[in-house]
Amino acid sequence: MNTGDPLMALDELLDRFSTGQAGGEILGSAEATAHADSLAPRAGELEVAYSLALLHHYRVIAELPADHGRDDAMLALRHFATVFRQAPDLVPDGVRDVVSQVSAVTQQDVGEWHQRAQRLLRDERRFAQPDLYLDARLLLQLVLERLTGDPARRLVCLTQLAMANIGWFEATGDLDALDGAIDAARDCVTTTPAGDPRLPGRRSNLASALATRFDHTGTVDDLDAAVDLLWLAVEESDPRERPGHLANLAGALFLRSLHRGDAHSLTAAVDAAWAAVDSAAAGDPDRHKLLAALARAARTRFQRYGALADADTAVEALREAAAAVDPAHPDHAGHQSALSTALRVRAGGVDRGAAAADLDSAVAAARAATASAGGGAGRRARHLSNLAAALSARSRARDDPADLDAAVRAGEEAAALVDPAEPGSAAILANLGLVHRRRAASGGVADLRAAADAYARSGQVTTAPALVRTLSLTDAGECYAEAGEWPAALHQFRLAIDALGGVIDVRLHRDDRQRHLSQLTGLGSEAAAAALESGAAPAEALALVEAGRGLLYAQTLTNRADLARLHALRPDLAGSLTTLLRLLGGLDEQARAEPDPRLFHQRERERDRLLDVVRALPGFADFLEIRPASRPSLPGPAVVINVARHRCDALVVIGDEVSHAELPQLSYATARDDANRLLRAVSEPDWSTAGELRAVLADLWDRVALPVLDHLEARGWAAADRHVWWIPTGPLTVVPLHAAGRDDGTDTSVMARTVSSYAPTVRALAHAAERMRTATPVTAGTSLVVAVPDPVGHRPLPETSAEAADVVRRLEEAGETSVTTYLGAAATRADVLAALAGSRWAHFACHGASEQNPADSHLVLHEEVLTVRDLAELDLRQADLAYLSACTTAFGGADLIDEAVHISSAFQLAGFTHAIGTLWRIGDADARLITAEIYAELLDRRPVAVGVHTALARLRQRYPDNPLLWAGHVHVGP
Template structure:
């Protein structure tokens, strides 16, 4: 026993001291006589007079123990059932329940189950209010109370299941009010325990529903197939176990329909879409007329039928969707809290039928319903922006049909209002701004279009950048920018900024560069899970980075559909049955206060971050001064190819200059990319000598066009007009450095090799990039800043001579074992060049019945384990790109089929000593799509962003002799006078090695190497 609840500084009443002394005698002498002797009850009565005073908890604590001791001292009657009715037992439980609720843990262990049951009755009274609460402290306290109740109950307690379910409900509510995903995980764990503890019977349906519906929510958040499969299975069981009709059956069927729809969106199985339609249709029938659940089920059925019509082309589904949507609207009177959603759903179905059949009445009705939806939401409601976006979309469709200026202005007005809605989700606001910009640009309002696009792009760094698995699931960036992504949205904004009147040409160029930097950085972060401001913040201020990401994710988490787990009834007195507990239809808490509180907290964190040195522009468009500082080592050329126009932005120490490139139109770039890829593949195949020679001629032609349309005008504008002849291995140390940031489409072509290579070698104005500058690549200017900063920090690392060498002379699972004869030659060449080296070599034996891979096998785990300890990493292996998801581009190691080393898997690796990565592998710098939307993300740029200041990669597979020759010359070029290897020489060493190959002796065929770019144009340098 302790003096729980009694402040030490107050004067202790005599009654309190008398009871303390009496109970101390019991404990000291282990004798219950003091609580039954004459005067004991009189002392208890005098003590009870102090209840509700300043010593209330201390009084209850002592009274509880007093009555517990008396209950033990007084003989139990012959009828054992009367034991629970003993007044001393009831008094002890009643007094100690208050102590339990206050957090007191000095309680009689045998009484804990009864005390917990008593406390549960109080906790149940708090559950309804918790559903309307936005107070995280209150919700967390209630969750902790239920957790203590559950812990106090023995494993076999008859009411354990219902209390576990109650705890799960509170945790789930906490998650829904901006809590952490761990709250939802914990809720699912408690629901799972509750289901295991639940007896067989009618009440089991509630436990099945609770777990299934929570898995549905987590599956929706994380796009997890296992969660959605589990949700469907459990909810089907709940539907079979639930009563045949009524609100509860409707609730279960609505959740089942939602789980099936989510699984359809993830996997595309038509049966799931059909099942969702059936689930919602049956749910609507199960709810009685006038029940809000019926309206909700009809609304969701309307959407599913519209989706199915789009898949199958069924006009009947579209007609039923509209009729169902009208029934839902008719069932929701004016002032109904979901009326705006119902109107919007109906408007969407009508718009879909117009697009299918072209009936003007449907389009007019769609616009009218979307307008009513927007008007039904208060102006300060955070959800209004969604309805304004839908209204703008419908008005723009009608403008395209009729050309009515009023519709165009109304559409722009709706989108602009949505974009300006400060309390609305950032992704919705950004999408609205981009939509307004596109329509304004089409209408010729260049300045207004530029302003709208710029405002939208400035929002993108604050959108949660979590790319779900698999990549075809929708995410916040896609919602904000459409399928094109942040990089393409920024390209449009930059083009509009360059074309808009007002300001100086330099100001327009600076604005355009800042927008490109922002969009590309957001896209890189989305694809790789790294890079950009957050990665740098995490390196220097991890706690601030964690707070920022947590608040950003909490703010952008969209509200879950108005379905929630069932709420258990009060468990009742000890020994009563609770198996027939049926959940009531829950109310949806508005959550407005929580959203506003999160927004305020996020603003405060951003202010704190921007006050730190080096982070003044965190999550903002970078300033011109910040970017200009990176041009100290040489110009940085940022290309922008868009449907509006194409330009090069030339960043030098003097500022930013815009260079229009009319010959670099988007269509022309696509044509050259496709021609280059076809010719490259033909030349690599090598089956037909004549076809190979013709393909090489196409490659030469593309490189000449690339000079004429892009690289040539850039070098002329920068003043790089004179070529340096290095031929035969001459020095190129006098050549200036230049960095290319091509982005998107242009990243598929070798800018560093652009030129007329057949010009006379001694021509001082030779029109080739390689003869005028030393080229490097970077995804963004700020990525180059990060690479340089890392390089400076690691220059003096004592482990600078330690290298990881990965050799894959054969690759399991590839045709012909993926033979790479040069891999062993490169490994042998390099092993003796480093003070310390770790060689991981493929032995030709794959995993299987014979046993695991050897300890020194080049597996993903072994490579990732070695990378943090090495300054240089050399990979002689195959690589491949993934057009659908660039972050899944990979190096093909021993276990590539089971556990591939992908771009995304590099994100969490701590490359604290990394200085140089050399990827002597095919396609490590290539992208396999004709229109890359992720800013030319491939293994080469990914390693730069992951932490290597210098990276060498290849755009395609090179010949064995060429690969070894370039590798040898490259590492020779890194040597200093002291024979040490200096990775900071990487760009010049690679440039010299490639020029040696290009300018070397004639081919065996007698043809000039300059006409065979496939041999020497593949290697690229990225980084500092």
């Protein structure tokens, strides 16, 4: 017992009572009374008043009798009133309201409260003792209630109140505190006069809080408002403050890129973050935050585009950021966790030795992050999930089951902590699904089911990005399928297909939509297979495969129809919206050449506003959203060859009936092998690989064509019909099913039994057929012939001039009165596009190129190119046939095989009823030969498909040993 200092001695007595070491009698002891009496002359001092107030307060709680007439309750209130005037945060909650009513508080007292709050916000202990933020918040709230006649101080208090709420939120994850921070920051911004030099910083603070709330709730309006505020803050700010605003802008744009999946926001985020780091002054205490913003964006850009320099930037930036802050700082664990992710991601792009070192460092950094006790459950869940990912990656590299077991444990702990309402919980649950799925590879059915359940939970997080949800639902379906639980698999696949609308939202750039769909290849086919395994009707399986494929095609058709409908009602809205969609969709050349990130964002906001206006109109609620197709009216039997992981089938549509034929000899593996064998065989433009190509065509006959044709005949397919529309999926989209057959001298071939055409989907075929039925018959019109014999920068094509002359002569002999010809240098992009708008018939003899991004696939003109993107802008009304005598004009590549995005489909989408294209490269002399054969049939007034078939069959008979010559040409259309 300390007897020298009565205050210390009294405090020891109070502590013994409050901790339960002594009963209430110690408060009524002579010793306690003596200490209180000796302290009475100093009752105006804060510490003394506080201890005396507690003494009397505890006596009331302990129900001690009054001592010599003293009223402990009254004395407690009197002393607490003294405390209240100096430090109201020390007054117990239940007493404070009473005391505040009887205390005569002066403006000087209010000023002291403010100073105390400021000291608490600067206190170095606040990270370890986050209750200090609560005390500061209370003080600031009281200041704002009592402050009079000082608007400048009020604005400062609002800023600090937001800081106190943010500090408490970061320590605990309390969303109410985050809401309080936003309310205070917004009040501060709206009441700060225009031109005040502190306004940019206040805008930035509000934006940062809004972006944080979006990250935890998924409220998109918060994020859009944050980006608006930050562009203003960057523009208005003093150069010394600009780095912080740029970093906040980078963070908000980064979140936007994650949520929408758009590359434009990601690029703008990287640029803003670099600008923040480069412009920061030496010794800037917030440099670690600038570096963290740069690292997040650079790492994500590496994941998208694979530039190793971005991964290196992320790793080095985070190492510097983590080293710059004390381990007790709340950002330190976040930097370590982010460093773990950056190292793990970089390991996928470096050599084996460097990858091993990166993975070891990733695990160490993640463990350091999880060792931190701060940040609340949500932050700890993210750190644990990153640890699980690092351990899982290292286990895969080393084939170490111990690491994988540890990854599962970390992932399970993370999943137990997440709030399913937070957008980030979807990624954490998906990560858990991945580690269980990897462990299931060693034979664990329980892990497979656990993976499926985790993925399914991830897909149920409605605030998460659409792509994350759809991928998780797809993964859940695949895991249930692998476990043989087909109804559960079908349910998840259906949910994934239902979520596709968000993945290809019209607000996204076309390239972003393509990228998203490339990650979901096969979804419709897997859903159809699950439906058949579950005993569903073939019609349901067909509806699923259709709903998961050809979405960009269907979206273009929907957009055109909806914009035309809007134009009839509100031409002003339709015109403005069409212009914005072109500017933001990458269709405007100037917008592509001079991307202004702020202008881009402003246009996005205006587009979103107009969409809200349109969708509020009667009958326009689903404007620009793909809707289920009506019952298709087809020109003949359509055969969807559904290639899935667990089974392959033909879904056959004849009239209103949908049937299916199992294809037991076909599997995903054999389809993939056939496609790869064919691509290798056609890569050499000579006869050297003809034997391999013939073997592929024979296998396709046995595995696909023969069972399909037999099924058709069994369903009553009449010989007079003799026309089939093939709709292949998966790897078979690159193979010539129309040329399948054996070269043994018999009629065991598709060509011997039927005429063949192709379509991307049943929906696309039905649309083309309907357009052909309802279009005004065209008896005459302009024909366009384009030939480019000497393209700049490409191999010469000397035969194209002769081919063009042949075509012009044949057209004129057939009675065509208007033929426009562009040869060589005359074939400019602008003139060709203008001529297409009035052409019924178009013939191109030139180079063609299929690009990795199929929207960039193109026909080569003299000095320019005509791209799929260019053709997507056209909406021609009376176009009939596009003959594309060029390489790979019907080849869509391997990355987006479900979408059939290639030059031939682009011409059909532009309005041409029919397109004739090629699946592989073809020499210009061969192209001229085939053109002559096909035109001899077409200009004899045969139907296009029949003319192509007859010509190719004749060439097959003439060159039976060389299918490379004749098998690559296809007809696309009704």
